[in-house]
Each structure stands twice: as structure tokens, then as C-alpha cells.
Amino acid sequence: MPRALSGSGELVFEAASCTICNGYANRTYEQKAWENDFVGVRHMLELKQSKRRRFSERRMPKVAYNAPSVDISQETDFRHTLPAEHYPPLYQYVVHGPAGVLVGEDKSLGVRSLRLGLLHLGKKNITPVRVAISMPMIMGISEMVVAKMAYCYALAERGLDVFDTTELLDLLMGRRDDVFNYVGSPVEDEPLAMLQLHKFYFRKRGDLNTVIVHLFASFGGPKHEVVIGPDKTPSP
Numbered sequence: 001m002p003r004a005l006s007g008s009g010e011l012v013f014e015a016a017s018c019t020i021c022n023g024y025a026n027r028t029y030e031q032k033a034w035e036n037d038f039v040g041v042r043h044m045l046e047l048k049q050s051k052r053r054r055f056s057e058r059r060m061p062k063v064a065y066n067a068p069s070v071d072i073s074q075e076t077d078f079r080h081t082l083p084a085e086h087y088p089p090l091y092q093y094v095v096h097g098p099a100g101v102l103v104g105e106d107k108s109l110g111v112r113s114l115r116l117g118l119l120h121l122g123k124k125n126i127t128p129v130r131v132a133i134s135m136p137m138i139m140g141i142s143e144m145v146v147a148k149m150a151y152c153y154a155l156a157e158r159g160l161d162v163f164d165t166t167e168l169l170d171l172l173m174g175r176r177d178d179v180f181n182y183v184g185s186p187v188e189d190e191p192l193a194m195l196q197l198h199k200f201y202f203r204k205r206g207d208l209n210t211v212i213v214h215l216f217a218s219f220g221g222p223k224h225e226v227v228i229g230p231d232k233t234p235s236p
Helices: 019-035 039-044 141-158 164-173
Strands: 064-065 091-093 115-120 131-133 197-205 208-214 224-232
Touching: 019 039, 039 091, 091 131, 131 224, 141 197, 141 208, 141 224, 164 224
Parallel strands: none
Antiparallel strands: 064 131, 091 115, 197 208, 208 224
């Protein structure tokens, strides 16, 4: 788990990844995800911040008051600030189909349809009446973060000599740009335990190994299935 999605009491290995690879991931997609797709849920759940931001104020996206509805075709006056404890306790995320390589569909150009999911975080925040929120989202950014999480989990659990992760690593390092071919909703929907903040599960889909990443599992959060790759062919 990256520090930014880790809760209190969870152990963080400070030097668990390659400096060059981690720096690329942080610049290209992780920092964007922390400041957009995950910004609200991170602050409302008081997840870990970087050392230099540990004691700084948690800044939430701006809100609008007295807006009966929000029409994306019209400008809404999002200029007011609310602290995390007074923010509507919701996490929004994108739901789309399974990874393209698992269903025989080329999703190099993106996905044809999607839905918006809302997860209530169970916090008893005292929120203003008729408040409209506008959570920033960047299509594909959270999926890249999930892909890296699954890759790190697979290698940490099984080692470097079990899976052929060539295509997934190419995705993570910017040598290909088709995240929806490798990350999507699970091929088979199944009930999973809600015991920890996040959970990981190995699955076998034909010749391919996958990892299900259950984000915010203890709240009943979204499930993603990431294609790790086939078994590595033993050297002769």
C-alpha cells in the first residue's frame, strides 16, 4: 500500500521500491491521484500524509451552498471551504467493465461506458444544509495507482521469478498507455471480507494471473481486478 492510502497503525516500508521507478510513478500518476480522485476520502479518513505535510491543514475540494442541483453544463459557484469533519462523508469512484485482456476486448482507446459509484464512509459529519460538492477526478489515474498496488503485492507475496509481468510493468513505466486493458472490475463478482482497510486476493483466469484489489474494504468499497500476467516460463 502506498503511504497516502495507509491508515494509522499500518506499517510502511520506507525503502521497499526502486527509487527511479517510484519517482516516475509519483510524478506521472500517483501525486495526481492523491490530489484529485483520492483527495476527499484520504482526508476524511485521516490517512497518512507525507512527512513534510504531516502537520499541515488537510485541504478539501471547494463546495457551493444553496445549490438545488449541480448541472455540469452550467457554472456553479464552488468557492467555499469546509474542513474534513464537516464534509459530506462520501467517496465517489468510477465503475467500468473488466480488463480488456480478460474479456477479449481492446480498450486501448478507453472504455465505452461507465457508472459513478458512491460509498458512504460511515462518519457522522455535521454538514451544512444544501451543500454541493465537486470531487475532481482524472480518468485512468486511480486505475494506474491500483495497478501499481497489485504489481507490488504480487511480487512481495510470490517473488520475482513466478509471474511474467512484462506488459504490466511496461504500463506502469509509461512504455504503453492502455490501462483499461489491464485494470477493471472483477470478471466474477464475489462477496469479499470487510475486515481491513484494503484487501488483496490472487485469482487465476485461464493462463493469466490476476490480483483483486478491494479498496476501502472495511467500508464495502470498490473492487478492481488487475492482470499481473502469465506464469513465467522456467529457464532451461
